[in-house]
Amino acid sequence: ARLVVLVSGSGSNLQALLDACADPAYGARVVAVGADRDGIAGLDRAAAAGVPTFVERVRDHADRADWDRALTAQVAEHKPDLVISAGFLKLVGTDFLASFGDRYLNTHNSLLPAFPGIHGPRDALAYGVKLAGATLFFVDAGVDTGPIIAQVAVPVLPDDVEETLTERIKEAERRQLVDSVGRLVREGWTITGRKVTIP
Ligand code: GRF
Numbered sequence: 751a752r753l754v755v756l757v758s759g760s761g762s763n764l765q766a767l768l769d770a771c772a773d774p775a776y777g778a779r780v781v782a783v784g785a786d787r788d789g790i791a792g793l794d795r796a797a798a799a800g801v802p803t804f805v806e807r808v809r810d811h812a813d814r815a816d817w818d819r820a821l822t823a824q825v826a827e828h829k830p831d832l833v834i835s836a837g838f839l840k841l842v843g844t845d846f847l848a849s850f851g852d853r854y855l856n857t858h859n860s861l862l863p864a865f866p867g868i869h870g871p872r873d874a875l876a877y878g879v880k881l882a883g884a885t886l887f888f889v890d891a892g893v894d895t896g897p898i899i900a901q902v903a904v905p906v907l908p909d910d911v912e913e914t915l916t917e918r919i920k921e922a923e924r925r926q927l928v929d930s931v932g933r934l935v936r937e938g939w940t941i942t943g944r945k946v947t948i949p
Pocket of ligand 1: 757758759760761762763764792836837838857858859860920923
């Protein structure tokens with residue numbers, strides 16, 4: 751199966767996928783990595799693995815819809831079976847979702863529907879929850895609202911600060927991403943309403 755991965759930052763989730771794809775039995779390969787900005791470690795990781803990259807910056811476009819069309823075209827060129835947002839910090843628009851909405855997934859660092867948005871671990875700590883975690887879901891038109899594929903929980907420890915909790919979540923998150931993407935590409939999936947079924 752062909753994976754296109756979108757990143758905006760360090761790309762540790764991308765790296766976990768690249769490592770998993772090195773085993774032919776995994777059943778997938780990363781055919782391209784896209785970003786919304788230059789100069790990020792995620793692009794370096796792709797280059798180091800010999801994977802083609804592209805960058806589509808919002809400010810190079812007349813408006814957000816134009817950017818969305820350009821991003822959609824870039825991704826479509828690589829004919830992905832799955833598109834994975836792994837720390838990609840932009841919300842895609844209607845064109846992108848029309849093309850990839852049934853195969854665009856995102857990994858988020860909270861147990862949704864709690865703590866959507868870009869500060870999952872910080873918000874979990876501030877609230878005082880005792881379990882935090884990560885959610886893998888199919889992206890819909892909302893913010894962190896789509897049908898859930900998998901969730902993993904980790905404890906919040908008494909002396910946690912944002913960095914320690916973030917790292918504990920990310921370790922579990924990477925494993926979940928690799929396991930779930932592997933199952934999706936090898937076994938397929940159906941989405942019925944909010945229910946995701948992997949046969
Ligand atoms: C992940 O924890 C993801 O949930 C959040 O940003 C992080 C991306 O990390 N949205 P990385 O770039 O894969 O290291």
